[in-house]
Amino acid sequence: MNGGPSGFNNAPVTKTFVIACALFTVFFGIQGRSFKLGLSYQDIFRKLSIWKLIASVFAFSSTPELMFGLYLLYYFRVFERQIGSNKYSVFILFSIMVSFFFEVMALAVLKDPTANLLTSGPYGLIFASFVPFYFDIPVSTWFRIFGVRFSDKSFIYLAGLQLLLSSWKRSLLPGICGILAGSLYRLNIFRIRRVKFPEFVATFFSRLSWPSAGTPPTAPARNLAGNVPYTTRQVERTYPSATAPSAIEPPEDSIATLVSMGFDRNSARQALVHARNDINAATNILLEAQSH
Known part of the structure; x- marks a missing residue:
């Protein structure tokens, strides 16, 4: 983890x-x-x-x-x-x-x-x-x-x-x-x-703590709950399908766990499919999608 x-x-x-x-x-x-x-x-x-x-x-x-x-x-x-x-x-x-x-x-x-x-x-x-x-x-x-x-x-x-x-x-x-x-x-x-x-607070800290010459990354849009609304396409871009996803339907409790962490249900399911139902790997996939 x-x-x-x-x-x-x-x-x-x-x-x-x-x-x-x-x-x-x-x-x-x-x-x-x-x-x-x-x-x-x-x-x-x-x-x-x-x-x-x-x-x-x-x-x-x-x-x-x-x-x-x-x-x-x-x-x-x-x-x-x-x-x-x-x-x-x-x-x-x-x-x-x-x-x-x-x-x-x-x-x-x-x-x-x-x-x-x-x-x-x-x-x-x-x-x-x-x-x-x-x-x-x-x-x-x-x-x-x-x-x-x-x-x-x-x-x-x-x-x-x-x-x-x-x-x-x-x-x-x-x-x-x-x-x-x-x-x-x-x-x-x-x-x-x-x-x-x-x-502007996030923008200020991005500029303050990121000394690169390029423009600091823009914070992703968030919904009313404060979470990034992921899409299946975002997850697929973050985790390319070069590795075949699991054919087993993700367990409902694993989906519920990711949803309780603030992730969208459909994106959580898609991430679990690509992560072969490994909840830790799926969490990382969703966090990677957030950073893009």
Whole structure:
């Protein structure tokens, strides 16, 4: 299982966010200030520092956290491709702000003015993304290692667990707050899932994060639900019929799984036919069609 087509194709917001996290982490790491970025009760309620607040959103406090964090952010670019850059930008802003609110509430309850209780980094966004990952990304492969059963999603969960426990209490609290933020987004509180930024936001990030000399790709048209209306012709162009499609009718539950991810039913069926009923391959076909 992967996050769809390789690279940051059709995911300019994710690319910009990943680059920002890497640059902030390297910058403060060189200065030896990474471990000073964690927010505490004193920072929030006594001497709020705006630069520290902004830096704490992007900069990880250690190299291992940076590696696991960027890996997860890179994988979760699949959600930007699924709902579009303008809605994904809202998801990012909502996750960061709501998780920060929960973190402030937790600091107010704990009231420890001497310790840095919260590690730095985009924990709110990363762990908010685990909510749609759990509900919307299907398991396509099961396997056993030393008698223990794993799925192809297990590696993402393990990376998340490693990041969640990387600084113990300092990272555990932001991770939990991120999960709460993702849950509220999924519950569509205040109808947040319908909100999206204007189209120029996606264009801005495309130009900002894509340094090629050519014109940045135009975002595909989307329907009212925020999903790309695929056609059979698009799927066939993405997945040429050089390889004979399966003659077996795709299972209804596989079609339903792809539809629940936001894909059109007819396109989902066609992709499954060409992928020989491999739901993971069919998902990649549909994501490739979106990027064209």
